[in-house]
Amino acid sequence: MNISALAERTGVAPDTLRKWELRYGALSPERTSGGQRRYDSSDVARVKWLLDRLSDGYRIGQAASLLHRDFVPPRGxxxxxxxxxxxxxxxxxxxxxxxxxxxxxxxxxxxxxxxxxxxxxxxxxxxxxxxxxxxxxxxxxxxxxxxxxxxLLADSRPAVRGKVVLACAPEERHELGLLSLGLFLAGDGWRVIYLGASTPVRDAVEVAEINQAGLLGLSVSMPQHIKRLSAGLGPPARRGFSAVLGGRAASRGLASLLGAGYVGDDNRRAVVSLRKHGA
Known part of the structure; x- marks a missing residue:
């Protein structure tokens, strides 16, 4: 079949089919001696598979990449x-x-x-x-x-609820928990400024102040890194933001000593709590 027939069978415009072929390699049609594209039933199946992935939320580049790997998405x-x-x-x-x-x-x-x-x-x-x-x-x-x-956190999003700076304590390199919290905060409408592992507290404070963030979230997972938190945070009365503490080594008692709020490891509850801190 020619490209018009493929377009009719799949509902995808010919120009789009050509772009998917040339830019993403999603299709590899045979060519006639005159250079015209020729497709078969396998191409129909490939286009319909791509359409299913697009309806799942994929971008076309991601879907085409999965197609090249003969990837079958797990169900559930x-x-x-x-x-x-x-x-x-x-x-x-x-x-x-x-x-x-x-x-x-x-x-x-x-x-x-x-x-x-x-x-x-x-x-x-x-x-x-x-x-x-x-x-x-x-x-x-x-x-x-x-x-x-x-x-995901690097994508610029409108600060519907405000800005939050997230950083790990000095020498702290366990950051997946903090990253996952950032994912939930971004989904809740926060503009997340992520500083990552082993961030000096004074530097995190400076970034929060310059960017007029309403929240500074600090994560500490290893007990030996706790003592590095207090230096640089400053007294609550002098902060232009609310500070919150989380991570495996954090506790309500430690957060209270630092004049900060506390969030546990439940990201959904943490998001609700941080709305109040950032209000």
Whole structure:
């Protein structure tokens, strides 16, 4: 069939089909001796598969990339979690990339994160501690998740609720929990300014003040890093923002000593709490 027939069968305009072919390599039609494109039923199936992925929330470039890998998306959060774990056990970097591309393309990525990605990260960590996964296998998953979270937070969004600066305590390098909170805050309408791991507190304060952020969120996971938090934060009365503390080593008592609010590891509750702090 020619391109007009393919367009009629799929509902995709000929110009769009050409763009998908030339820019993304999504189609590879045969050519006649005169250079005209010729398509068959497999091309119809490919276009319809791409349309399904677009309706799932993918961008065309992401969908075409998955198509090249013969990727079949898992159905449901539990299946996605199991697939990520299986890929980690096989050290299959391509599969991990495809699975996470699928997960982060979902319309409500926060829900997918809580129901599939976060449990997968916990299980990967548990298996590493048990010795059934190597450090390299754990890093394959955690680094791929971190890159995608950072990419999402880097997208400029309107500050509907205000601005929030997020940073890990000095010497603190466990940042996935803070990144996941940033994902939920961005979804709630905050403009997230993410500073990342091992940030001097004075620098985080300066960024918050210059950008007129309503909130400064600090994360500490290792007890040995707690003592570095107090230096540079300053007394509450002199701050132009509300400070909040979270992470595995944080507590309400520690937050109170620093004149800060406290958020636990439940991202949904944390978002509700931070609305009040930032009001």
């Amino acid at each position: 959060p539990r299946a996605l979690q199991r697939a990520i774990l299986d890929a980690a056990e096989e050290s299959d970097a391509a599969a991990i990339e495809a699975l996470l591309d699928h997960a982060f393309a979902q319309p409500r990525v926060e829900v997918t994160f809580e129901k599939a990605i976060r449990p997968a990260l916990v299980e990967v960590g548990d298996r590493w501690e048990a010795g059934t996964l190597s450090i390299g296998q754990e890093h394959l998953v955690s680094n791929a998740v971190r890159i995608r979270l950072e990419r």
